Amino acid sequence: MAKHGSISNSVIKRLPRYYRFLGELLKDNIVRISSRELSQKMKLTASQIRQDLNCFGGFGQQGYGYNVEELHNEIGKILGVDKHFKTILIGAGNLGRAIATHINFETRGCHLIGIFDVNPALTGVEVAGIRISHTSDITKFCKENQPVIAVLCIPKANTQRIADELVKLGVKAFWNFSHYDLSIDYENIAVENVHLGDSLLTLAYNTNVICEENDTDKNKA
Amino acid sequence: MAKHGSISNSVIKRLPRYYRFLGELLKDNIVRISSRELSQKMKLTASQIRQDLNCFGGFGQQGYGYNVEELHNEIGKILGVDKHFKTILIGAGNLGRAIATHINFETRGCHLIGIFDVNPALTGVEVAGIRISHTSDITKFCKENQPVIAVLCIPKANTQRIADELVKLGVKAFWNFSHYDLSIDYENIAVENVHLGDSLLTLAYNTNVICEENDTDKNKA
DNA sequence: TAGATTGTTAATCGATTAACAATC
DNA sequence: TAGATTGTTAATCGATTAACAATC
Numbered sequence: 271m272a273k274h275g276s277i278s279n280s281v282i283k284r285l286p287r288y289y290r291f292l293g294e295l296l297k298d299n300i301v302r303i304s305s306r307e308l309s310q311k312m313k314l315t316a317s318q319i320r321q322d323l324n325c326f327g328g329f330g331q332q333g334y335g336y337n338v339e340e341l342h343n344e345i346g347k348i349l350g351v352d353k354h355f356k357t358i359l360i361g362a363g364n365l366g367r368a369i370a371t372h373i374n375f376e377t378r379g380c381h382l383i384g385i386f387d388v389n390p391a392l393t394g395v396e397v398a399g400i401r402i403s404h405t406s407d408i409t410k411f412c413k414e415n416q417p418v419i420a421v422l423c424i425p426k427a428n429t430q431r432i433a434d435e436l437v438k439l440g441v442k443a444f445w446n447f448s449h450y451d452l453s454i455d456y457e458n459i460a461v462e463n464v465h466l467g468d469s470l471l472t473l474a475y476n477t478n479v480i481c482e483e484n485d486t487d488k489n490k491a
Numbered sequence: 492m493a494k495h496g497s498i499s500n501s502v503i504k505r506l507p508r509y510y511r512f513l514g515e516l517l518k519d520n521i522v523r524i525s526s527r528e529l530s531q532k533m534k535l536t537a538s539q540i541r542q543d544l545n546c547f548g549g550f551g552q553q554g555y556g557y558n559v560e561e562l563h564n565e566i567g568k569i570l571g572v573d574k575h576f577k578t579i580l581i582g583a584g585n586l587g588r589a590i591a592t593h594i595n596f597e598t599r600g601c602h603l604i605g606i607f608d609v610n611p612a613l614t615g616v617e618v619a620g621i622r623i624s625h626t627s628d629i630t631k632f633c634k635e636n637q638p639v640i641a642v643l644c645i646p647k648a649n650t651q652r653i654a655d656e657l658v659k660l661g662v663k664a665f666w667n668f669s670h671y672d673l674s675i676d677y678e679n680i681a682v683e684n685v686h687l688g689d690s691l692l693t694l695a696y697n698t699n700v701i702c703e704e705n706d707t708d709k710n711k712a
Numbered sequence: 713t714a715g716a717t718t719g720t721t722a723a724t725c726g727a728t729t730a731a732c733a734a735t736c
Numbered sequence: 737t738a739g740a741t742t743g744t745t746a747a748t749c750g751a752t753t754a755a756c757a758a759t760c
Contacts, residue, residue, distance in 0.1 A: 280727065282696055286689035290670070304741060313674070316741095317729050324743060332742040333736040349692050350699040368589030373687060379695030419698060442705075443698040445691060449511070453534070458704065460697035462690050466594060468507035469683050470666060471570050474600030475503055476681035477640060477664040478571040483679065484663075501751065525717060537717095538753050545719060553718040554760040 281322050285349055287312070288322070292342035304335035353379040355443075358411070359421040360432060362387035362395075362402050365447060366423030370398040380419055384411055412439035419443045426450040502543050506570055508533070509543070513563035525556035574600040576664070579632070580642040581653060583608035583616075583623050586668060587644030591619040601640055605632055633660035640664045647671040 291312055295303060305316040312319075323329055323336075329344050330336045346352070357380040359370055366387070375382045385397055388405045395402045403411065411417075420441045422429060429450035436444075443460035446452045453461045512533055516524060526537040533540075544550055544557075550565050551557045567573070578601040580591055587608070596603045606618055609626045616623050624632065632638075641662045643650060650671035657665075664681035667673045674682045 283693055285696065286692035289692065315729060320742065328743065330742050331736060333740045335741065350695045353695060353699060355695065355698055364589040365593045368585040372586045373691060378688060378691045380691065442701050443694055445694050458701050460694055460701050462694040464687065464690055467599060469685055470594060470599045470601065471507040472504055473664055473666050473681055473683040474571045474574060474576065475506065477576055478574060480663050480679050480681050536753060541718065549719065551718050552760060554716045556717065
């Protein structure tokens with residue numbers, strides 16, 4: 271395929287969106303699409319699409335465009351949707367349980383094999399077809415099963431310590447929902463911080479901008 | 492304060508993170524901080540911090556740095572943490588209920604005043620101190636209460652239609668957790684798409700990169 | 713005053729867009 | 737072949753970083 275690691279972050283973050291749109295087109299039985307048509311659907315430039323795709327190789331054909339199914343498959347392969355990375359989830363509170371049940375890990379390169387929580391009352395409770403284990407079992411579980419990805423739905427205060435332990439146990443990637451900015455500290459560890467609070471604050475800011483605009487418009491009128 | 496609307500998106504998306512770090516410093520009773528110290532904590536450049544802050548005005552003092560409490564307050568004001576935008580949540584499935592209980596809306600410029608779901612079995616159930624109403628009551632509720640922000644935790648297929656209706660009812664901003672790419676179509680509407688699936692796919696890609704690197708390292712050794 | 717650190721301008725870097733020759 | 741559309745190079749744009757004069 272292509273020299274991974276050399277691809278810019280801006281491109282990578284657009285790939286899942288391409289994958290999603292191509293999946294839709296595929297479902298609608300669209301066979302081919304040009305960069306221009308796709309650009310209109312996705313509200314970006316045709317140039318950018320061609321530029322992005324060519325980071326990974328020439329998937330199109332001059333005069334024709336792109337075959338939807340082929341392109342969908344190729345991007346899927348690039349993202350790793352077929353990888354089945356062993357995944358554990360830590361913190362089975364409201365958010366953790368919702369993530370476990372709501373997210374389709376299997377279609378996104380992940381295979382959820384364990385859920386853990388400090389609260390003994392939750393031990394044994396079944397979520398997403400998995401019985402919750404107590405946090406104290408993590409070490410043993412990791413040594414036996416070697417999970418690659420950990421989903422962290424735990425309070426900020428514990429995040430760094432638990433992440434540290436997991437790295438020592440061989441975990442290579444974190445999907446971090448805690449308020450703590452994981453990223454740092456280790457080389458060769460992948461991190462996706464999902465800061466829902468930050469997202470809501472950004473929305474508050476933008477809402478503000480819009481409401482102020484409306485107000486000044488009214489005053490002018 | 493400052494000419495909102497003219498600020499670049501890259502800057503705005505960094506503001507909540509500044510706010511978070513300054514909140515921490517405040518809790519630790521740190522009185523002043525220089526752009527260089529803050530840059531080290533946040534792993535970005537001092538230049539960028541000064542550049543970002545100066546979009547909104549000179550909050551610092553030459554030779555001294557920034558007063559933590561003052562800067563925290565100013566950024567809070569810019570973001571609108573004190574706005575209490577009336578907010579409704581639509582879709583009280585696993586994710587919707589988790590968001591309602593897990594997110595502190597009040598400290599992020601929002602005030603959650605209603606939760607709605609199509610499932611009649613959920614009507615009357617209390618979540619985050621609010622009784623769930625049936626979706627059919629949305630119109631009446633909006634006319635009476637004029638919510639500004641809507642949190643969408645509904646299936647992709649319904650998103651566009653419901654968003655359309657809400658816009659007609661005066662909603663000005665969407666926090667969108669559905670798989671559908673809201674953004675578009677309307678002017679003067681703020682949207683934050685939270686595509687958890689895309690985030691996980693990005694992580695799968697990066698995990699892939701790391702695992703491949705490790706493999707080639709091993710082969711070399 | 714001397715030292716420190718900002719606010720701000722200028723330089724660099726990277727990402728996006730435009731253009732066009734290659735080619736199906 | 738003629739028309740369409742890619743792959744790719746060059747131009748533009750914006751964001752980040754560096755530098756430094758202003759000033760507390």
